[in-house]
Amino acid sequence: MRIRTHASRRLGALAVALAVGATAVVGVAPASATTEPPPSSTADAVVGGQSARSVADDAAMKVPDDVTRRRTASGRVLILPLTDESYALTSGWGPRCIPVRGGSTFHLGLDMATPDGRPVYAVASGVVTHVVAPKNGNAGYVTIHSVIEGTPTWIAYVHPWNPGKYVRVGQKIKVGQRIADVGASGPATAPHLHLEVWENAFYGSGTSVDPATWLASYRLPVVQRATADRRSPAPTKCTYYSTTNLNLRTGPSTSYRVLATLAPNTKLTNKPGTKTNGFIPVWAVVNGTKTRGWVHTDYISQSRTYHLAYAVTVRTRPSAKASAMFVAKAGTQVSPKELSGGWRKVAISGTVGWVPKESVAPGLS
Ligand SMILES: [Zn+2]
Structure with missing residues (x-):
């Protein structure tokens, strides 16, 4: 099939859609549908099959003016998912130390x-x-399947609060279409878009690729269009501390033998990147001997943890006569600071006060 786009972009979009017989992909594009320049003469020539459909979809796109776009060798349009200079890169694809409980040790996204x-x-x-x-x-997330330069590709947009706000499964999406709002659902400390790119399958047998590298391979300047690049180099070693009496096992499940039960705040060292059944391989000192085993990641933290062993009155000064600020429940997580006599200064959810020193116990309750 031979398809030509026309000088009039609007007519071009409709002509392409009609020529391909695309199944109601395009509808009627408004006159302002696209500011995308017409395809280059090579991309404008003969296209067929899947790529014809893709180009038809692209022709009807509505890419906002402040979003960077590029055209692939076959004439497809790809864009950055966020407005130029509206975002900072905070974490890159690759191995990392587990940042929060439930987090991963290999960051699959950007x-x-x-x-x-x-x-x-x-x-x-x-x-x-x-x-x-x-x-x-x-x-929450939205995933969209495309065939890009012959490669089946899935792009996942992760952390929206309400992923069904704009799209539903099976819906055809045009490049540049608004598909979600940025959110912070799930393990996230602040609003951000976690972008994943998978080739040949989404998870399972698929291959996760570095989105920054992938975008750059299509000349999409995701780093240059960021206001800041705060990605840190991939760590080679992570340090964690047990948050409870934690079993060190010979393998990554509870069916493996227990080598030792580690006390709360035992230091664990780990090479990042491997997590199986929620377990990671670590080194710990057991009875003076450096020992390798596996621990469950629900019971580790990157810093030492402490809690209140029983309910206490938190006071303004290290004295039983000082004013009571509030009563903290047994099990409350605290950050210990200096000692004064029999008193320990602690921070509890950002509030600082004094508690009897023996009420502070290692680990999480
Ligand atoms: Zn992420």
């Missing part, structure tokens, strides 16, 4: 920090395969 509610745009035209609401502490 984190683009930007305010809550900012629009997220589809990087490529495609079909929605997943719309997953946040649940049980897991992030």
